[in-house]
Amino acid sequence: MSKEAYIRLRHEEQLRISASVYETSLDAILITNIQCEILSVNKTFTEITGYTEEDVRGKNPRILSSGYHDKPFYKKMWVSLLTEGYWKGEIINKRKDGNHYTEILAITAVKEKGEISHYIGSFTDISELKSSEQTVKILTFYNPLTMLPNRNFLSRKLSEILEACAETQMRAAIISIDLDHFKNINDTLGHDQGDIVLKQVALKLVDCCGTHFVAHQSGDEFTVILENLNKEFEIAFRDVEFMVEKLKKNLSFEYSSLDHTFHITVSQGITLIGDATETADDKLKETELALYKAKESGRNNYKFYNNAMQSTLDHKVTLESELRYGMKHNEFVLFYQMQVNDQEHIKGCEALIRWRHPVKGVINPFDFVPFAEESGLIIPLGELILREACLQLNRWSKLEETKHFSIAVNVSAKQFYDKNFLPIVKSIIAETRIDPSLLIIELTESLFIDISGDLIKTMVELKNMGVSFSLDDFGTGYSSMSYLKKFDIDYLKIDQSFVREITTDLTNQTIAESIIVMAHKLGLKVIAEGIETVGQRDLLAAAGDIAVE
The missing domain is CATH 3.30.70.270 (Reverse transcriptase/Diguanylate cyclase domain)
Structure with a gap:
């Protein structure tokens, strides 16, 4: 075979290979002349755009324009093509059916004898990718x-x-x-x-x-x-x-x-x-x-x-941290306020929490209990109080002169409604081996604003164990005869606001006496808070048996 024939065969073979690549390429390809008239497109071009070769032959590629890009965009493209012979970028075009799609387009300027003779464009449809990106963007923002x-x-x-x-x-x-x-x-x-x-x-x-x-x-x-x-x-x-x-x-x-x-x-x-x-x-x-x-x-x-809000928040953050530290390091202690009958015999006491702060000294409960309620720390703090009170009952039970003492423990509505309250009380009573009848749980009237089945169930179970209930600050809140009848309350505590001036204020005296008479008719024991003088005690005792704090 002559050299010329061999070269011709190789050239024909390369043309066949190029034609095969052109037709089977996954990229869309179009070829234009120097006047930007489309000469040829491949199969993928038709699949992506919807245009056949017959549809676009002799047409300008702007037939695909979506109108999305402005003149400066195309000017920049042509500057790159004419100076560098190449441009590549992302472009939004329009299919034959009018729908827009996004493509990555590469255009190469083909030269013959140093002059541009053709342009070859190849592009890939990235619409699905852009759609996914848009979805991610939407979900992100x-x-x-x-x-x-x-x-x-x-x-x-x-x-x-x-x-x-x-x-x-x-x-x-x-x-x-x-x-x-x-x-x-x-x-x-x-x-x-x-x-x-x-x-x-x-x-x-x-x-x-x-x-x-x-x-x-x-x-x-x-x-x-x-x-x-x-x-x-x-x-x-x-x-x-x-x-x-x-x-x-x-x-x-x-x-x-x-x-x-x-x-x-x-x-x-x-x-x-x-x-x-x-x-x-x-x-x-x-x-x-x-x-x-x-x-x-x-x-x-x-x-x-305002800045005061931030100061309040900073104080609360510090207080919460110190409360947690204090509970962990035994800074909370109980004091006991004795309750005596009219013969001045001690019958029991009320447990009062105090915070022995390492820097601030002894802190009154009014300065930390409301925040403990707000923050939810009243749950672990209340458990600490109950456990220590029951341990004290255990210690007193071993002494003849104190074995009959009862202890009243204040329990907030948030504590009482906590799902773990009943199991905790049962567990502490079992661990400390106390007589449950010597434990009095002191509740406030606010507990009974929203009465639920869980409230009744908890009270019944504790009553069946022998635990007593006292209603604190009676007469100052949502006093209702209905819940005195509905719930098996054992003690009524007359709030000290009625007691303080009973010797000089006839109205307060009448209210306090009426509470005592009513309580006894309902079979309830009465405790009067804040008794400071013998005259106050005797005046109330005349209305019926009472214990005083």
């Missing part, structure tokens, strides 16, 4: 229920606003919004109905706020950012308050479903942004703290953040 920006988006937006405020000295405001008692809707109607309420709130928020930024952080918590407020604090404050009142009004509505009607209201916490160098997280924490204060003050309310 938007709440899937309301499609409002989520906390991630909010943090980014807020960071931008903080920078802008620092540069321009303009003001902005953040409003945190939380639905009041939203849990009741979910618990009563189910989460599907709760979601409907959240969507309605989202629509009302967007409608009310206009162009202002609205986010749905999570659950029933929303956030509004008011931008470009006046530099003057008083004017900005007035504008924010106007919007807050508007939100309060527009987000108050009735929602009815399944024979239930709920009145929707919101609580709001607000903080203003000036030129301070604070982070987005700092400002969000401020609004959340203000929101907490709004809910604490009765809901359907709003509060502006």
Whole structure:
């Protein structure tokens, strides 16, 4: 075979291979002349665009244009092609059916004798990938229920606003919004109905706020950012308050479903942004703290953040830490206030908790028990008190002169309703080996506001064990003869506010005497708190048998 024939055969073979690659390539390929008229396209081009070769032959590739890209975009493409002979980038084009798709396009300028003669374009459809990316973006930056920006988006937006405020000295405001008692809707109607309420709130928020930024952080918590407020604090404050009142009004509505009607209201916490160098997280924490204060003050309310709130929070954080440390290191001790009968014989006592703080000295329970209630630490603290009181009963049981002493232990409503309360009491009684009849659990009237089956069950089981119950501060709260009859109470304690002035105040004397007479008719024993004089004791004793503290 001659050299010329061999070269011709090799050239034909290369052409066949190139043609095969051209037709079987997974990339779409189109070839144009120097005038950008399409000469040829492959099979993949047709599969992606919907256009056959006959449809596009002689046409300009702009037949695929979606109109998405502007003139500067294409100008930059052509500058690259003419100077470098190559361009590659992401482009949005249009199929024959009108639908848009995203492709990665590479264009190469083909030269003959140093001059461009053709252009070859190859592209890959990445629409599915872009769709997945868009889905990820939506899940990352938007709440899937309301499609409002989520906390991630909010943090980014807020960071931008903080920078802008620092540069321009303009003001902005953040409003945190939380639905009041939203849990009741979910618990009563189910989460599907709760979601409907959240969507309605989202629509009302967007409608009310206009162009202002609205986010749905999570659950029933929303956030509004008011931008470009006046530099003057008083004017900005007035504008924010106007919007807050508007939100309060527009987000108050009735929602009815399944024979239930709920009145929707919101609580709001607000903080203003000036030129301070604070982070987005700092400002969000401020609004959340203000929101907490709004809910604490009765809901359907709003509060502006102030530095005192942060000081209070810091104090609570420190107090919680010190309470936990104190319980762990035996800083809490019990003192016992004796209860004597009218013959001045000791019949028992009430256990009173004190905190022997290593720095602050002895701390009164009024200074830490309310916070223990609020934080939930009353549960472990109450267990500590009960255990120590029962250990003291055990010690007294071994002495002839004290073996008949009873101990009354104060138990809060939160403790009593805790699911572990009954097992804990049973366990402590068994561990300390005390006579249960010498243990008195002292309750307040607030426990009986919401009476449940669990309350009755717990009281019955403890009564069956021999434990007694005392009703503390009777006459100062929700006094009701019905629960005295319904619950097997053993003792009534007359609050010291009635006792203190009974020798000089006829009204208080009459109330105290009436309580004693009523209690005895119901078969209850009576304890009078705060007796300081013999005259007070004798006056009450004349109405019936009592014990005094």
